[in-house]
Amino acid sequence: MASVAEIFDRHHTAVFAYLRRRVRSVADAEDLCQDVFLRAHRALPRYVSTGRDAAWVFRIARNVLLNFKRGDARAPQPVESAEPDTMSAGSVASSEQTIDLGRALDELPEQDADAFLLREAGGLGYDEIAAVTGATPDAVRNRIFRARMALRTALGAARRMSR
Amino acid sequence: MTDNDLELLSAYFDGDRVDPRRLVDVLENPDAIDVLRDFAKVRAEVMVEALPREAWVRQTRARLDALGGGSLWRRWVPIPAPALVAAAVVIAAIGVWTLRPSMPVHPEDKPPVPTRVVAFVEGQDWGRI
Numbered sequence: 001m002a003s004v005a006e007i008f009d010r011h012h013t014a015v016f017a018y019l020r021r022r023v024r025s026v027a028d029a030e031d032l033c034q035d036v037f038l039r040a041h042r043a044l045p046r047y048v049s050t051g052r053d054a055a056w057v058f059r060i061a062r063n064v065l066l067n068f069k070r071g072d073a074r075a076p077q078p079v080e081s082a083e084p085d086t087m088s089a090g091s092v093a094s095s096e097q098t099i100d101l102g103r104a105l106d107e108l109p110e111q112d113a114d115a116f117l118l119r120e121a122g123g124l125g126y127d128e129i130a131a132v133t134g135a136t137p138d139a140v141r142n143r144i145f146r147a148r149m150a151l152r153t154a155l156g157a158a159r160r161m162s163r
Numbered sequence: 164m165t166d167n168d169l170e171l172l173s174a175y176f177d178g179d180r181v182d183p184r185r186l187v188d189v190l191e192n193p194d195a196i197d198v199l200r201d202f203a204k205v206r207a208e209v210m211v212e213a214l215p216r217e218a219w220v221r222q223t224r225a226r227l228d229a230l231g232g233g234s235l236w237r238r239w240v241p242i243p244a245p246a247l248v249a250a251a252v253v254i255a256a257i258g259v260w261t262l263r264p265s266m267p268v269h270p271e272d273k274p275p276v277p278t279r280v281v282a283f284v285e286g287q288d289w290g291r292i
Contacts, residue, residue: 005227012220017213030215034223041230101208119177120209126179145173152201155208 004041011057012037017121018058021105022065022114032068036061055131058122062114062132104154108147115140116147164194176202 015036020029039060047056105113111133118129119140126137126144133140168189175181176199189195 003227004230005224008224008227012223013214016215017210020213021209026216030219033215034226037223037227038230041227117209120206121213126177141170141174141177141179144177145170148173148202148205149169151205151208152198155201155204 004037004044007040007053007057008037011054014054014122015057015061018061018117019065021101021117021121023068024102028068032061032064035064039064052128052131054122054124055128058118058124058128058132100154100158101151104151108150109143111135112143112147112150115143116151119144164189164192164198168192168195169198172198173202 012033016029016033019032019036020026023029023032036057040057043060050056105117108116115129115133115135118124118132119126124132126140129135129140129144130137135143171181171185171189172195175186
């Protein structure tokens, strides 16, 4: 018989990755991710399975994130350090080139970035993303495509910079 | 390479169903491999440093275990609890009704009080009374 702990085992990696790319710090991602599963635990008695546990968990994650961002928007923003944060979602280095993924994602329309990260970090399919976001699968496909192309352009720019 | 070609490659990269003939045509273009490689690089970048710390995983898992309960039994019984309770009440009522003893339902029901007494007289022609 499954429990919230088992749901955690199945989905925490994807949920954390999604949240990690949506917030500035690891600590925030950890707090939010924990909150997601605590809420899932509370919501479990009312949850009727449709065979899409991932979509259910990510819907909770998205609500937790939206609440956090509303609060975060009201809170004073910290002055960014001149030193790069090695654990930041912003700068990710690879052996070939550097893409400022955090910045590139920030420049995307919110819906595009969200759909893209639900796909790439969350591992959800188009139908599941549509269920989570309330968009149609076609709209999801388009959003992911736009985001992917924008990030590809950023990747190309980073490649040219490294030459 | 057109936007439609790129969109098809993006959908293909996501495992979505695409027209195989169109896919063959698009893959004939040497740029297609570069596009797919870039998509893969972007995906790889997304997951860099996006994994949770093991200590955090253990801590959170322990916390969820400590909460207990949270059984998912209802996931396999897709009926709301109030409906289950109502169904149980109805079934119990039917059972009581079916198994009730065969006696007057209303205790006030009694034999009628006699208003006259007819004496039996042997040889009497009752048809003429």
